[in-house]
Amino acid sequence: MFAGHFGLAAAVKGRTSSRVPLWALMLATQLLDILFVPLLLAGAEKIEEIPGKESYGGALIHADYTHSLAGALLVAAIAGWLAGRRWGKNGGWTIGAVVFSHWLLDLIVHRPDLPILPANAGGLPLLGLGMWHYPAVCAGVEALILVVGAIFYIRSLPRSSVNRPGARSVAAGAAMVLTLAASLATDLLGA
Numbered sequence: 001m002f003a004g005h006f007g008l009a010a011a012v013k014g015r016t017s018s019r020v021p022l023w024a025l026m027l028a029t030q031l032l033d034i035l036f037v038p039l040l041l042a043g044a045e046k047i048e049e050i051p052g053k054e055s056y057g058g059a060l061i062h063a064d065y066t067h068s069l070a071g072a073l074l075v076a077a078i079a080g081w082l083a084g085r086r087w088g089k090n091g092g093w094t095i096g097a098v099v100f101s102h103w104l105l106d107l108i109v110h111r112p113d114l115p116i117l118p119a120n121a122g123g124l125p126l127l128g129l130g131m132w133h134y135p136a137v138c139a140g141v142e143a144l145i146l147v148v149g150a151i152f153y154i155r156s157l158p159r160s161s162v163n164r165p166g167a168r169s170v171a172a173g174a175a176m177v178l179t180l181a182a183s184l185a186t187d188l189l190g191a
């Protein structure tokens with residue numbers, strides 16, 4: 001769901017007039033997965049391939065800290081607090097919400113592998129609606145989020161006085177479309 005997360009960042013950037021720059025929104029949507037990398041390397045979190053499944057969504061992800069509900073809320077709160085100091089209260093709330101949106105999108109697609117508490121303390125049920133069981137549906141939803149994100153983003157770009165997009169806006173829009181298309185391709189190829 002790499003592409004879906006990015007598409008959401010583009011949509012948020014297009015819809016809000018906040019001072020938060022696009023790179024911060026992009027980073028915020030992927031923050032839980034970024035934090036997952038050092039924990040993966042340290043062996044605290046794992047990816048388990050499901051034999052016989054194609055690469056797109058074909059894994060159980062044991063991200064018991066970064067992708068626990070409590071962990072995601074904590075990371076969102078810290079990121080929101082830091083962003084608030086830099087971009088003001090609205091910016092802080094925006095970043096916090098975007099960080100947590102990652103967990104909500106993951107909840108829809110993941111197989112039940114998302115714990116409520118870090119390290120699955122208390123053995124509570126694991127969460128995940130498992131849309132990855134239906135790769136075609138999933139890819140369709142991701143593509144839809146991307147298209148909506150790209151439209152919101154492009155419509156938000158500044159226009160010149162004759163109400164035509166300026167050269168910089170065309171370049172920014174094209175760069176966004178390319179980034180989103182590349183992230184979708186990455187997802188589908190399972191890279």
Ligand SMILES: [Zn+2]
Nearest residue numbers: 032033102106
């Ligand atoms: Zn994730």
